[in-house]
Amino acid sequence: xxxxxxxxxxxxxLCKKAKALYKSAFPKEERxxxxxxxxxxxxxxxxxxxxxxxxxxCGFTFSTVVDNMYFVMFFAVDxxxxxxxxxxxxxxxxxxxxxxxxxxxxxxxxxxDAENLEERKNRLAxxxxxxxxxxxxxxxxxxxxFSVMSTSDTVDVATYxxxxxxxTCGLWDVEIKKAELWK
Numbered sequence: 001x002x003x004x005x006x007x008x009x010x011x012x013x014l015c016k017k018a019k020a021l022y023k024s025a026f027p028k029e030e031r032x033x034x035x036x037x038x039x040x041x042x043x044x045x046x047x048x049x050x051x052x053x054x055x056x057x058c059g060f061t062f063s064t065v066v067d068n069m070y071f072v073m074f075f076a077v078d079x080x081x082x083x084x085x086x087x088x089x090x091x092x093x094x095x096x097x098x099x100x101x102x103x104x105x106x107x108x109x110x111x112x113d114a115e116n117l118e119e120r121k122n123r124l125a126x127x128x129x130x131x132x133x134x135x136x137x138x139x140x141x142x143x144x145x146f147s148v149m150s151t152s153d154t155v156d157v158a159t160y161x162x163x164x165x166x167x168t169c170g171l172w173d174v175e176i177k178k179a180e181l182w183k
Contacts, residue, residue, distance in 0.1 A: 003058065003089050005049045005097070009041065014050040018060040025076035030143030032168075037062050037074075045166050051090050058086045061094070064167045069156065070094065070101040071163045091130045095151060104155055104163075105132070106139060106146035109179075138182055140175040142168075148176065 008014040019034055041048045046064040050057060059077035063070060072094065077087045095103055107127060108120045124134070124147075132149040137157070139146050141164065148155050157176055164174040 001053055001085065001089055003086070003093055004052055005093060006052065007041075008048045008050050008060070011050075014057065015048075017057045018048055018050055021060055021076050021078060022062075022074060024079070026074065027143075032073075032142060036168075040064075040167060040169065043166070051086070051093070053086070056081075059090055061090070063094075064163050065098075065101065066163045066166050067156075067159050068101055069159045069163055070098045070103045071160070071167070072103065072105040073167060075105065087126065088130050091127075091132075095131065102156070103132075103151045104160065105149050106141070107149055109138060109145065109147040136179055137176055138179045142172060145182075147179075 006014065008018050015038075022031065022034065022037075037048060040046045041062065045066055046062070048060060048062050051059050051061070057078060058081060059075070061072050062074040063072045065071070075090070077090070091103075105127070107123050108114070108116070110117070110120055110124060114120055127149050131151055133151070133153055135148045135150050135153070135155045137148040137155055139148055139160070148160070155176075160176055161174060164172070
C-alpha cells in the first residue's frame with residue numbers, strides 16, 4: 001500500500017468520485033449540501049482530500065483545522081476496498097501528518113434500540129482500534145446527535161465550536177455537552 005493524500009480542488013475526476021462516495025456513504029439527513037462542502041473547502045482551514053493508492057481512489061475526507069484541532073467531518077472508504085486496511089491507513093496518515101493536532105470526529109452513538117446497532121458498534125470498535133477515544137460528549141448538529149471521538153481523552157469544547165462555525169461559515173450553531181447532561 002502506497003497511500004497518498006491529494007486535495008480534490010482542480011481535479012474533476014477525483015471530485016466526481018468523492019461526491020459519489022459521499023452520497024452513497026452518508027444518509028441524506030446527515031449530509032451537508034455538496035456545494036457547501038466544496039465552497040468551504042476553498043477556505044484556508046478546510047479541504048476535501050482524496051486518498052489514493054497509486055492511481056486507485058480509496059476514499060475521501062472533508063476536514064477542518066482550527067487551532068490545535070483537526071476535525072474530520074466526513075470520512076469514507078470506497079465500498080470495493082472496505083475491510084482491506086485502507087480506512088486504518090487513512091486515519092494513520094491523518095494522525096502522522098498532524099502530530100501537533102488532536103484529531104476529532106463524530107459517530108452515531110450506541111443506542112440500544114437503533115436499527116443499525118451492530119453497524120454502530122462495529123464503527124465504534126474500528127475507531128477505538130485506530131486510537132480514538134469516546135470523549136463522553138454528544139453533539140447535536142445538522143444530521144442529528146453524535147458521539148464525539150478524539151485522539152485525546154477529551155475534547156476542547158470552545159475549539160470544537162470554533163471548528164463548527166468555520167465549517168458552516170457561521171450559519172449553524174452546534175450544541176455539545178457531556179452525554180449525561182442530555183437526559
